[in-house]
């Protein structure tokens with residue numbers, strides 16, 4: 113805004129980046145500026161930024177039509193703006209258990225050479241366009257393999273390393289993967305867990321196996337599987353170490369990701385070359401990722417944050433920080449300190465664990481300029497603790513979707529922030545909050561309802577591999593300004609001050625005594641009702657013999673604390689009555705050791721609901 117604001121918005125309208133933020137948000141030539149801010153180079157430039165007329169079946173429009181590039185190549189080439197040179201540090205990392213050793217690093221040039229070597233080996237073993245899976249920890253080698261697959265014109269199939277064989281098999285089948293990269297073992301929290309043996313239960317295709325530690329694979333391989341070293345040798349046989357990137361049109365698929373499946377079956381989501389540009393642009397605009405930053409976000413390539421982290425760093429010129437191990441202990445925190453992390457991303461369950469185990473005590477995290485949080489609604493007390501670790505630096509809350517390749521709502525460093533809340537739709541994203549009849553509330557009133565996204569959305573999917581895209585995201589949605597809105601399924605609240613708060617999924621909404629409410633709203637109040645509570649999950653069930661929905665609260669107690677359901681029921685009732693609504697009556701409180709969660713750690717309220725329905729129906733038959 114400082115560079116272009118007065119020219120683009122007019123000298124009389126533009127004031128400064130903070131005052132003019134809302135005006136700039138409405139402004140429409142954003143993308144042509146961002147393409148210059150990120151290190152994106154086309155071998156064939158786009159005919160225009162957005163074409164909304166040639167293909168009316170695409171509600172989201174056709175973006176950057178006619179352009180040709182290789183997005184991995186954009187990550188790997190040096191550039192003067194943003195400033196990333198061959199000797200810039202691309203990745204810093206440390207293996208768990210080596211907490212007192214120097215942090216390792218690799219420069220951009222070394223990274224490019226490694227990626228080219230692997231791309232040559234991919235050419236020797238696969239064909240252009242093949243889908244190739246990665247099921248391993250997010251290590252330096254995983255990042256190299258990811259970029260090499262994309263550089264070589266193949267498609268990455270991202271599978272999180274925590275999945276069971278059945279889940280791996282489904283993902284390989286849906287994507288028709290021709291091979292899979294994995295590790296012999298996973299090392300986490302000082303323990304070794306088998307990974308290759310899980311993968312071969314699921315995969316008939318060729319498996320390329322990396323050793324978790326050292327040079328040699330620690331398991332016996334099947335005949336058609338190969339070790340990482342043998343695989344690399346097939347790349348070394350290539351005459352030169354150089355590799356010519358495979359340039360493709362902007363809408364070519366480079367990655368197949370899967371949503372976490374909190375509300376239904378995981379969806380197989382294709383990422384084109386637009387998706388990385390979108391996700392990197394959000395990080396650049398809202399988190400202010402720049403050359404010189406060291407960005408750490410413990411995650412996996414199987415979650416949208418994995419590829420997002422890669423592209424956010426390499427397209428903005430920042431350094432990725434990777435810890436090869438568990439993010440739950442002191443070792444991770446020491447890495448954050450020693451690597452000089454300037455941006456630390458988290459999910460709420462991680463912060464809760466760090467705070468309750470006190471494992472980060474004694475560390476210096478003060479190089480951190482910005483924290484980020486995503487995945488689930490964060491807890492304001494935990495956020496306060498996190499922020500205090502670096503002189504109360506802001507926490508940028510990010511909420512999006514794998515299929516949007518972005519966050520549709522975010523925090524911004526140019527606006528006042530509040531814990532657990534969002535201050536703006538992300539740049540160029542537009543939304544309305546719908547009332548029960550699907551009518552949009554005006555933009556400036558406090559309200560709660562399901563969000564409807566403006567359909568023209570740079571980087572959002574226009575297809576799914578295992579479901580009908582039109583049906584999932586558009587069917588049954590209302591029109592707004594003559595265009596059908598895009599479904600996202602979240603319930604959001606606009607507060608009096610204009611901040612946005614996510615109140616969970618529309619599927620988790622309950623009707624208590626005729627009043628619609630969300631699980632998250634009730635959990636916020638119950639979480640604070642007593643010291644012994646670690647977390648709560650609220651659901652409602654309709655009794656088998658009909659009648660009003662019954663409110664059930666599941667509780668996980670903090671380690672070392674004791675309580676009973678009756679006492680907690682009284683405390684919750686009082687807290688709900690004073691803070692929320694005296695008409696909400698709790699039917700059942702259940703103390704459980706832990707909650708069912710998706711592999712990415714989101715609470716599966718639908719599973720709790722099914723369990724409770726089952727229990728109640730057994731009771732009613734008795």
Ligand SMILES: Nc1ncnc2c1ncn2[C@@H]1O[C@H](COP(=O)(O)OP(=O)(O)OP(=O)(O)O)[C@@H](O)[C@H]1O
Pocket residue numbers: 371372373374375376377378379485486487488489490509510511512513514515600601602614616617714
């Ligand atoms: N910061 C956040 N605060 C609150 N909720 C969040 C936040 N970040 C993500 N979420 C939730 O996660 C959802 C996106 O997750 P993801 O793309 O994995 O899909 P999913 O909803 O888990 O899976 P499925 O669509 O298969 O049910 C968001 O729509 C929102 O409900």
